[in-house]
Amino acid sequence: VGESGTKDAILESARSRFAEYGYDGASIRGIAADAGVDPALVHHFFGTKEKLLVAAMRLPAVPSELLQDVVGSSTDRLSEMIVRTALGLWEVGARDTALALLRWAVTNEGAARMLREFLADTILRLVASVAEPTDAELRASLVASQIVGLGITRFILRIEPIASASVDQLAQAIGPTIQRYLTGNLREQSSNHSSIGIDWYGSEE
Amino acid sequence: VGESGTKDAILESARSRFAEYGYDGASIRGIAADAGVDPALVHHFFGTKEKLLVAAMRLPAVPSELLQDVVGSSTDRLSEMIVRTALGLWEVGARDTALALLRWAVTNEGAARMLREFLADTILRLVASVAEPTDAELRASLVASQIVGLGITRFILRIEPIASASVDQLAQAIGPTIQRYLTGNLREQSSNHSSIGIDWYGSEE
Numbered sequence: 001v002g003e004s005g006t007k008d009a010i011l012e013s014a015r016s017r018f019a020e021y022g023y024d025g026a027s028i029r030g031i032a033a034d035a036g037v038d039p040a041l042v043h044h045f046f047g048t049k050e051k052l053l054v055a056a057m058r059l060p061a062v063p064s065e066l067l068q069d070v071v072g073s074s075t076d077r078l079s080e081m082i083v084r085t086a087l088g089l090w091e092v093g094a095r096d097t098a099l100a101l102l103r104w105a106v107t108n109e110g111a112a113r114m115l116r117e118f119l120a121d122t123i124l125r126l127v128a129s130v131a132e133p134t135d136a137e138l139r140a141s142l143v144a145s146q147i148v149g150l151g152i153t154r155f156i157l158r159i160e161p162i163a164s165a166s167v168d169q170l171a172q173a174i175g176p177t178i179q180r181y182l183t184g185n186l187r188e189q190s191s192n193h194s195s196i197g198i199d200w201y202g203s204e205e
Numbered sequence: 206v207g208e209s210g211t212k213d214a215i216l217e218s219a220r221s222r223f224a225e226y227g228y229d230g231a232s233i234r235g236i237a238a239d240a241g242v243d244p245a246l247v248h249h250f251f252g253t254k255e256k257l258l259v260a261a262m263r264l265p266a267v268p269s270e271l272l273q274d275v276v277g278s279s280t281d282r283l284s285e286m287i288v289r290t291a292l293g294l295w296e297v298g299a300r301d302t303a304l305a306l307l308r309w310a311v312t313n314e315g316a317a318r319m320l321r322e323f324l325a326d327t328i329l330r331l332v333a334s335v336a337e338p339t340d341a342e343l344r345a346s347l348v349a350s351q352i353v354g355l356g357i358t359r360f361i362l363r364i365e366p367i368a369s370a371s372v373d374q375l376a377q378a379i380g381p382t383i384q385r386y387l388t389g390n391l392r393e394q395s396s397n398h399s400s401i402g403i404d405w406y407g408s409e410e
Contacts, residue, residue, distance in 0.1 A: 082215050099311055106308045106361060124364070141358060141367035148362070149354020151344060156311060157321050157353070159329070162346035163290055173347055173391040177382045186378040 009035040010042055014056040019110040023053065050122055053114075058097055060089060064122045071130050078130065079179035080171040086147045087154075087167050095155050102156070131182045134179065142181040150174060157191035213249055214240040219261040228258065254383055258374040259318075263302055265294060269327045276335050283335065283374040284384035291352045292359075292372050298362050307361070323351065336387045346353035347386040355379060 007034040013034035017026040028049060030038040033081050040077045046052040066089070070081045090098065104111040130141035150170070162170070218239035222231040228344045233254060237244040251257040259267050271294070275286045295303065309316040329345040336344035355375070367375070385391075 045263065046277055103308075103311045106304055106311060112362060119362070119364060138366050138370065138374075138378070141364045144364055145352070145354040145358040145367060145379075146351055147383070148357055149350040149352070152353055152357065153350040157317060157324070159321055159324060159346045159349055161343050162350060165343065169343075169391075172393065173343070173386075174350075176385065176393065177351070180377075180381065187374075188377065 006035070006037060008040070008044055009044065010037060010052075011056045014052050018053060018056065018114045019104075019108060022110070022113040023049075023115075023121060026114075028052070029102055050118075057101060060097060064126060067123060067126045069124060077175075079177075079182060080175035081163055082127075082143065082147070082178050083171045083174045084151070084167055086151065087170060090155050098151060099156065102152075127182075135186060138186070139181050139183075142186075143178055146174060146177055146181070209353075211240070211242060211246070214270060215242065215250065215257075216261045219257050222367055223258060223261065223319045226312060227315070227318040228254075228320075228326060231319075233244075233257070255323075258323055262306060265302060269331055272328060272331045276331060280320075284387060285380035287348065287352070287383050288355070288376045288379045289333075289372055291356065295360050297357055303356060304361065307357075332387075340391060343391070344386050344388075347391075348383055351379060351382055351386070 010031065013031045014026070017031045017034060028042050029039050031052070032042045042052065046055055050064060051062055066085065071078070071087050101115060105115045124137070124144060127143050128136040128140040150162070154162050215235050215236065219231070220235045222239060234244050236249045236257070247257065250273050251260055255269060256267055271290065275290050276283070285294045306320060310320050329342070329349060332348050333341040333345040355367070
């Protein structure tokens with residue numbers, strides 16, 4: 001087999017190992033052994049384990065690199081940038097990949113574990129690093145919950161009007177949610193929200 | 206066939222018709238015809254179209270009835286109640302149903318359409334009715350995006366620490382998001398969030 005045949009064999013082994021052992025448990029060494037090649041060749045072709053998974057899953061970008069750019073940009077609008085980046089990724093053909101990943105994750109517990117560990121090791125860790133240190137991991141997972149839900153309602157369920165809203169509109173509507181999850185008070189009592197401009201229900205307490 | 210055989214035939218026809226024509230397009234008349242029974246019998250056994258879908262999908266509750274109770278309860282903590290109700294539903298065995306529905310929706314465009322129309326006609330309409338009238342539909346779909354994302358990250362991807370957080374903790378953390386989507390300003394510029402207590406990044410503008 002030529003170089004492309006070898007690469008395909010490595011990617012195939014990677015998919016099996018990731019699904020069986022999770023992202024943390026799958027080793028480059030094990031993947032190389034399954035493909036019948038030297039681990040150094042895997043590193044040579046694909047670099048890091050993250051990049052190997054990106055290639056194996058045909059993700060449109062390396063999450064940590066992409067997010068590193070976002071995090072490195074103007075922190076003033078970081079929360080809106082996170083929304084915009086996530087929406088942009090989906091738009092550029094990531095929808096099919098995300099659908100395939102999600103399909104896999106909802107039908108295969110091993111795949112769900114792989115996705116969970118991958119998200120934790122790459123995206124969530126980076127998001128936690130820009131969150132307020134208290135409850136940083138909870139903050140990162142709350143951000144993930146809103147971004148994942150946005151993707152699914154807009155692109156898979158296609159619930160209106162979120163499905164056809166402009167990126168600007170969604171960035172404005174959802175940016176403050178991300179911002180609050182990153183740096184706001186997560187333990188406030190609902191009866192005295194500082195965030196509500198309109199006291200629409202009146203105070204009945 | 207006896208009564209239970211007839212009911213099963215109706216539920217089977219309902220599943221096919223909902224998947225083929227969507228929730229709006231499937232008619233009780235058509236479902237009855239497929240099952241070889243009179244439409245009146247479908248109404249007699251199952252009541253409304255919503256309840257027929259609830260039975261066909263084995264949902265653990267009738268969404269509009271459940272939410273009607275929530276909406277009718279103390280409006281002071283409505284947003285937290287929405288989070289608690291959604292989490293409670295998942296806990297009591299709805300996880301398998303939700304997984305099955307989600308699996309179906311990500312593998313079958315007809316099923317995605319059915320789910321979208323069902324959500325729009327029942328849950329979203331009710332949520333929109335308690336939202337501020339301006340952008341009420343957008344507000345309801347934003348609420349859906351956060352609730353769907355919460356369910357998927359907590360119960361399917363099982364991302365930590367959201368997966369093991371207490372219901373109280375999540376209600377406090379996510380309630381204000383729901384509240385803002387229902388009644389807050391969705392068009393504010395990110396540079397002057399009224400919702401952020403901690404100016405963690407400093408003002409660079």
